[in-house]
Amino acid sequence: MSTYPHVRFLTSAAEPHQLAADSGREVAFAGRSNAGKSTAINAITQRSGLARVSRTPGRTQLINFFEIAPARRLVDLPGYGYAKVPERVRSKWLALLQHYFNVRESLVGLVLIVDSRRGLGEQDVAMLEWVLARGRAAHVLLTKSDKLNRQDGVRVLRGTAEACSDTVVTSQLFSAHSKKGVEEAREVMNRWLTEA
Numbered sequence: 001m002s003t004y005p006h007v008r009f010l011t012s013a014a015e016p017h018q019l020a021a022d023s024g025r026e027v028a029f030a031g032r033s034n035a036g037k038s039t040a041i042n043a044i045t046q047r048s049g050l051a052r053v054s055r056t057p058g059r060t061q062l063i064n065f066f067e068i069a070p071a072r073r074l075v076d077l078p079g080y081g082y083a084k085v086p087e088r089v090r091s092k093w094l095a096l097l098q099h100y101f102n103v104r105e106s107l108v109g110l111v112l113i114v115d116s117r118r119g120l121g122e123q124d125v126a127m128l129e130w131v132l133a134r135g136r137a138a139h140v141l142l143t144k145s146d147k148l149n150r151q152d153g154v155r156v157l158r159g160t161a162e163a164c165s166d167t168v169v170t171s172q173l174f175s176a177h178s179k180k181g182v183e184e185a186r187e188v189m190n191r192w193l194t195e196a
């Protein structure tokens with residue numbers, strides 16, 4: 001049986017007024033362009049075609065909302081850090097993201113997608129600080145872990161945990177390809193979406 005039998009694409013927002021209705025609870029997925037946000041959403045929901053995956057970085061330029069159950073949503077945020085994006089487009093994304101984090105009452109937690117071969121970058125840390133300052137939970141998925149050997153996986157996980165040790169941020173290794181950590185990520189997300 002599918003974990004979320006009624007999961008469906010809800011809506012996309014390019015402008016602040018296009019955000020889905022701000023009621024119930026939602027979990028947002030953020031990270032660098034090409035880090036694997038859309039792929040992680042597909043793996044966690046077990047729907048390969050739900051969020052668009054691309055080899056071309058910067059593909060998801062909109063905020064995409066998916067409903068997994070009534071009043072429960074996953075949000076695929078536009079990726080940051082892609083150098084080839086024109087400044088005008090970049091500042092529009094930034095304004096949209098900032099608006100989203102500033103107004104969103106239904107946001108309960110952030111899943112930060114980080115390529116395990118790169119580790120946490122400056123913008124990732126800034127993103128975590130943003131959501132922590134707003135009192136939200138955060139969990140780091142060190143993804144594409146299928147590309148690392150065991151030893152390197154352990155090293156990057158330890159480094160991330162150390163970097164986040166003064167905060168409530170948790171982290172784990174993840175691979176949409178090998179399915180490593182998919183269940184663990186789903187549990188974290190479900191807890192946020194159901195906790196009193």
Ligand SMILES: Nc1nc2c(ncn2[C@@H]2O[C@H](COP(=O)(O)OP(=O)(O)OP(=O)(O)O)[C@@H](O)[C@H]2O)c(=O)[nH]1
Nearest residue numbers: 033034035036037038039053054058059060079176
């Ligand atoms: N080996 C491996 N490749 C992955 C994994 N997750 C994603 N990828 C690949 O990474 C590339 C980018 O994946 P996306 O899910 O589109 O990344 P994204 O963060 O949504 O990218 P943007 O929407 O452009 O910001 C694709 O070629 C994926 O197949 C993984 O766990 N393992």
Ligand SMILES: [Mg+2]
Nearest residue numbers: 037038052060
């Ligand atoms: Mg994407």
